[in-house]
């Protein structure tokens with residue numbers, strides 16, 4: 001992108017030269033970046049920052065929650081990626097990991113928690129229960145998937161998914177934040 | 191209760207279903223007078239998945255994975271009562287090696303479950319660093335299980351008539367790691383927690399359950415033994431091959447939250463010794479059968495059977511009624527956590543708000559089991 005700015009820089013030794021054809025002393029974005037100056041939109045910067053430090057809501061529903069806790073423990077150590085700040089209050093969280101079966105009795109609470117989270121917010125459906133109801137899909141008391149209640153951004157399959165899978169799910173969410181133009185990513189099953 | 195403090199206020203406090211210290215989705219509605227609890231009412235059902243009803247529409251074999259999801263901290267331990275009950279109806283003989291493998295995997299998962307129970311308990315009291323060490327040990331235990339059957343948590347390892355897979359070399363290595371790492375951990379953890387001033391203040395004399403109360407409310411497992419009742423199904427009504435092994439059943443007399451912690455820590459040593467003994471016995475049955483003679487399509491003869499086992503949370507029972515078809519007529523589970531929390535409404539009044547958290551944590555409940 002040839003974004004023209006009227007920033008002028010004194011020529012110093014060692015700095016990369018501008019385009020010799022550029023006779024107006026105006027620098028393109030690439031040239032600015034070469035000089036260590038980054039131009040970005042606030043939105044992009046914000047999404048970049050969020051992508052590296054998502055704060056999940058500490059909210060366990062069933063078996064999958066145990067694997068979610070394991071992910072934060074020392075062996076798998078989600079803090080390597082900056083996602084270890086599990087908040088107990090929805091008001092301080094920006095990603096909700098639906099880890100477990102949503103029952104009809106729990107549905108209003110899940111909905112309320114989602115609405116209590118400040119915008120922008122994202123949802124990860126962890127485990128087959130949160131994806132589609134899983135083994136309990138035909139039960140009289142089970143909601144068949146988190147997407148019946150809240151909008152879901154990333155699905156992590158498994159029953160329960162291994163901690164690595166949840167970390168991958170978080171990284172997928174990061175990719176989604178950094179590349180909003182991508183519509184949908186479906187992984188190949190090899 | 192009489193309101194002696196004129197300045198205190200009466201109010202109702204709702205804890206849960208989303209609360210970090212309710213171990214999942216338990217909800218407690220409690221009335222307070224100032225800081226003191228006047229009445230407490232545990233509300234359950236937020237994880238009711240209709241498990242027993244679902245089992246009726248599944249074949250026996252399909253039903254097995256569901257039992258893993260009851261007490262999901264110790265999957266195999268839940269398979270066992272269901273398998274034992276159905277096997278009673280089938281009348282199959284379980285090979286020795288299969289029985290030993292069942293016991294070994296159950297003890298390993300019992301250790302893993304205790305690690306979570308203890309770690310989360312101390313964490314709920316505010317010592318967050320104390321949760322990392324037990325979870326490390328739990329990972330070693332889960333490594334053994336995943337080497338044995340390929341799954342970390344919901345294993346479904348036990349089959350009708352035997353077990354799914356035989357012991358292999360990777361299991362040897364993984365188990366050796368667990369056996370090597372565990373004693374130093376236990377010693378270190380005692381040093382870390384036992385003498386802690388805050389821990390002692392928050393647990394000693396809190397939530398005292400007398401032996402009579404414990405028996406009247408049907409408490410089982412470590413919670414019962416912490417109140418001075420020496421009762422352990424593995425010793426008093428042995429199933430599998432537990433009668434072959436000699437082991438100590440620790441008992442505490444105090445019955446308070448501190449006793450429940452001490453009880454679990456002492457039981458860890460017993461479990462550790464038991465794992466070693468069973469492992470040694472398993473080595474002697476090298477090359478033995480791991481599956482009994484069970485038909486491909488299970489048609490269980492009509493009748494009823496009940497089997498119970500000592501699970502990490504208490505006594506787990508399973509009643510199976512069959513009418514001769516491929517799926518059961520009715521399955522019912524006696525879930526220990528469900529019976530253990532019944533005492534809350536009596537135990538909590540009179541305690542301070544923060545003690546409620548201690549009491550919940552000290553019972554080591556799991557919601558999958560309570561709501562089923």
Ligand code: SF4
Pocket residue numbers: 062063064065099100101126127128129130134135158159160161259344
């Ligand atoms: S997906 Fe499986 S492990 Fe996760 S909550 Fe559902 S039943 Fe439990």
